[in-house]
Amino acid sequence: MHDETTLLSTLPGKRRRPKSPVAWLAAAGVAALGGVVGLALMLQSGSSAACAAALTGKATFYDIAGGGGNCSYDGPPADLLHVAMGPGEYGDAAACGGYLDVTGPKGKVRVKVVDKCPECAQGHIDLSKEAFAKIGNPVDGIIQVSYASVVNPPLPGPLTFRIKEGASQYWFSVRIDNTGNALKSVQAKTAGGSFVTLQKYDYNFWQADSGLGPGPYTIKATDVQGNTATVDGVKLAPGSTQSSGVKMYGSGANTGSASGGGAAAAAAPAPAKATSAAPSPSPSASASPSASASASASPVATASAADALEVQPLAATTLKAQETACG
Numbered sequence: 362m363h364d365e366t367t368l369l370s371t372l373p374g375k376r377r378r379p380k381s382p383v384a385w386l387a388a389a390g391v392a393a394l395g396g397v398v399g400l401a402l403m404l405q406s407g408s409s410a411a412c413a414a415a416l417t418g419k420a421t422f423y424d425i426a427g428g429g430g431n432c433s434y435d436g437p438p439a440d441l442l443h444v445a446m447g448p449g450e451y452g453d454a455a456a457c458g459g460y461l462d463v464t465g466p467k468g469k470v471r472v473k474v475v476d477k478c479p480e481c482a483q484g485h486i487d488l489s490k491e492a493f494a495k496i497g498n499p500v501d502g503i504i505q506v507s508y509a510s511v512v513n514p515p516l517p518g519p520l521t522f523r524i525k526e527g528a529s530q531y532w533f534s535v536r537i538d539n540t541g542n543a544l545k546s547v548q549a550k551t552a553g554g555s556f557v558t559l560q561k562y563d564y565n566f567w568q569a570d571s572g573l574g575p576g577p578y579t580i581k582a583t584d585v586q587g588n589t590a591t592v593d594g595v596k597l598a599p600g601s602t603q604s605s606g607v608k609m610y611g612s613g614a615n616t617g618s619a620s621g622g623g624a625a626a627a628a629a630p631a632p633a634k635a636t637s638a639a640p641s642p643s644p645s646a647s648a649s650p651s652a653s654a655s656a657s658a659s660p661v662a663t664a665s666a667a668d669a670l671e672v673q674p675l676a677a678t679t680l681k682a683q684e685t686a687c688g
Contacts, residue, residue: 415509418484420465421502422493430476432457432565433536435523435602437475441491444472447481454565459543459585460511463488465496465504471511474543477563513586516541516608522580522595523602530597531572535580536565538602540609542584549573549580549595556581584609 423445429436430445432454437443444463446456456474463470463486470492478487486508490499497504518539525534537544547567548556551574559567576597583589588610595603 415462415464415507416484417505417507418486420463420486420488420493420497420504420506420508422488422490422499423478424490425476431563432475432477433523434475434538434565437489438473438517441489442470442472442495443475443489443492445476445478445481445487446474447478447483447485449483450486451477453563454561456543457565458538458540460514460541461486461508462511463492463496463506463508465493465506466498467496470495471514512542513588513610514541516611519605519608520582520590520592521602521604522592524595524597524599525566525568526600528597528599529572530575533559533569533573533578533597534566535559535568535595537567537580537582540582540584542586542588542609544582545585546583547580549578551576551578582609586610 425437425443427436430443431451444461445451450456451474454477459474461472461474463472470488472488472492476487478485481487486506493499493504496506516539520540521538523536523538525536528534533549535547535549537547544561547559547561549559549567549569550556554574556579557569557573559569561567576595577593578595578597579591579593580595581589581591590607590609592605592607595605
């Protein structure tokens with residue numbers, strides 16, 4: 362068992378466990394959870410349904426300490442509503458960028474997957490403290506929840522591209538944000554070249570280990586729902602985040618400009634230009650996903666302090682699928 366103040370190192374960020382001793386002791390019991398593969402499959406393979414079946418499990422909370430989590434985002438979502446998944450559901454960053462609707466004793470909240478919780482067993486999710494407070498009492502430290510992946514949620518904005526520090530014409534690495542759904546594949550090419558399928562790494566960057574040349578690049582992203590967007594003019598500007606004018610799905614502008622902060626962004630060349638974005642049946646919105654009212658799924662009971670101290674392993678048969686409303 363780790364000390365409650367121990368910082369858990371991840372690539373590239375650090376995670377802090379809940380300060381509540383009850384939560385910490387309870388998390389040790391929850392670590393025995395197992396046998397859940399449904400959510401990981403939903404996040405990685407997608408679903409044709411408007412919302413996926415929910416799973417029941419446990420939730421704790423933690424402090425991301427201002428970073429972007431193991432998914433390597435520039436920072437937490439603007440609304441601070443996010444979640445870390447255990448290794449089985451994180452899936453080597455396969456879940457990054459997707460959203461979950463999580464229902465607890467006080468209602469429902471929508472959270473973005475931004476991090477990995479190394480010690481969380483399947484069925485145990487680690488929420489931001491802000492998200493936890495919307496659906497449970499922080500004093501409890503650990504609560505029973507149900508959660509489901511969200512299909513084509515409203516988008517927080519157009520796609521952004523961050524070229525990893527150290528990238529060059531001989532080694533290419535890019536992270537894509539504002540995807541709504543988790544990404545399934547990313548391809549890239551230079552002018553006159555052929556698309557190369559990039560390899561995804563655990564820290565949510567897509568790489569061509571042999572490089573793609575000096576750029577600029579055309580990048581094609583496909584999510585787990587089959588939505589595809591292609592963006593031209595992404596520059597080789599390591600350490601800067603470039604914004605396009607195209608959204609992953611729904612209506613969106615077809616031109617954009619590079620933007621970012623600091624010296625790296627100032628050195629970025631010309632704007633990135635979005636060339637196409639395949640529409641999807643689900644419309645997008647400019648507002649960031651936010652907490653929603655409690656849906657038809659019945660809230661589960663809050664775990665008391667005594668229960669938390671003596672959490673029993675949750676059998677796989679109790680992690681049953683439920684239908685929820687998640688749009």
